Amino acid sequence: MHSFGYRANALLTFAVTILAFICAIASFSDNFSNQTPSAQIQILNINWFQKQPHGNDEVSLTLNITADLQSLFTWNTKQVFAFVAAEYETSKNSLNQVSLWDAIIPKKEHAKFWIQISNKYRFIDQGHNLRGKNFNLTLHWHVMPKTGKMFADKIVMSGYRLPNAYR
Amino acid sequence: MVLLLCCLVGMIVTSALIIWKALMCVTGSESPVVVVLSGSMEPGFKRGDILFLHMSKDPIRAGEIVVFNVDGRDIPIVHRVIKVHERENTGEVDVLTKGDNNYGDDRLLYAEGQLWLHRHHIMGRAVGFLPYVGWVTIIMTEKPIIKYILIGALGLLVITSKD
Numbered sequence: 001m002h003s004f005g006y007r008a009n010a011l012l013t014f015a016v017t018i019l020a021f022i023c024a025i026a027s028f029s030d031n032f033s034n035q036t037p038s039a040q041i042q043i044l045n046i047n048w049f050q051k052q053p054h055g056n057d058e059v060s061l062t063l064n065i066t067a068d069l070q071s072l073f074t075w076n077t078k079q080v081f082a083f084v085a086a087e088y089e090t091s092k093n094s095l096n097q098v099s100l101w102d103a104i105i106p107k108k109e110h111a112k113f114w115i116q117i118s119n120k121y122r123f124i125d126q127g128h129n130l131r132g133k134n135f136n137l138t139l140h141w142h143v144m145p146k147t148g149k150m151f152a153d154k155i156v157m158s159g160y161r162l163p164n165a166y167r
Numbered sequence: 168m169v170l171l172l173c174c175l176v177g178m179i180v181t182s183a184l185i186i187w188k189a190l191m192c193v194t195g196s197e198s199p200v201v202v203v204l205s206g207s208m209e210p211g212f213k214r215g216d217i218l219f220l221h222m223s224k225d226p227i228r229a230g231e232i233v234v235f236n237v238d239g240r241d242i243p244i245v246h247r248v249i250k251v252h253e254r255e256n257t258g259e260v261d262v263l264t265k266g267d268n269n270y271g272d273d274r275l276l277y278a279e280g281q282l283w284l285h286r287h288h289i290m291g292r293a294v295g296f297l298p299y300v301g302w303v304t305i306i307m308t309e310k311p312i313i314k315y316i317l318i319g320a321l322g323l324l325v326i327t328s329k330d
Binding site for chain 2: 005023027078081083085091093094095096097098099106126140144145146147148149150152154
């Protein structure tokens, strides 16, 4: 009953239980953080806009992204993954989401930023529907915790429009 | 004595199986827990971390981390969705993924000529995260000797225990 094996077992079980409990509390505490992220995106330039040889429209943009994601960081946050996606509707597809730019933000100090960049991933439509297309730019974030539940949300910015002609 | 031992071992095995199957029911995913094996999602997920999956009817959206199977590969891959094209009528989706730590998208990992993932490739989306725990299974699969030593020691412990 009081052998070494039993004591070691009891100690290990207790330690693991406490650890699991602390992890659960750490994850749960994320729910109480006050999140007030903000973002603005401007399209500075349409670098080029054309129809590919096999018929899909492709556009290259220069974006100006200003964001403050500092409030997403808590003591349980390992990193925040932020990305900007263009979202639009076509006759074929009820939803198109095309990621244009993304970044891994490892520290709270880096979460307030301003960046001017042309799209990192290619903005290609399935078809040739992009001329004169109205679309949204959405800043998404994905909070990756040190342990526990992951969080994601977004800010939708609407009112962007592509030119009526290829250039 | 032997019968009692058999019952004990049987109980342990069946309760583990019950927990696993219950998790399958709750999460709706055929494998509710996966171990990260590669560094393609670093620094978010490292090798040896555990991910909890959930497979709901909700549509797949950009930014979600999904676990998918590619035809002709045994090992599922955990990567982030960067592009989604969802059909108007049928609701079918074309999905493109990329590892956060990889330079390019995943088209090189897909089967030859495959441009998009579809719904049936996707096993689940990652909802929760636990660091390091997966090292236990990595060590056991890569150094089977440790597994046998562990099983042997446990068996010995069960046999030699008095009560």
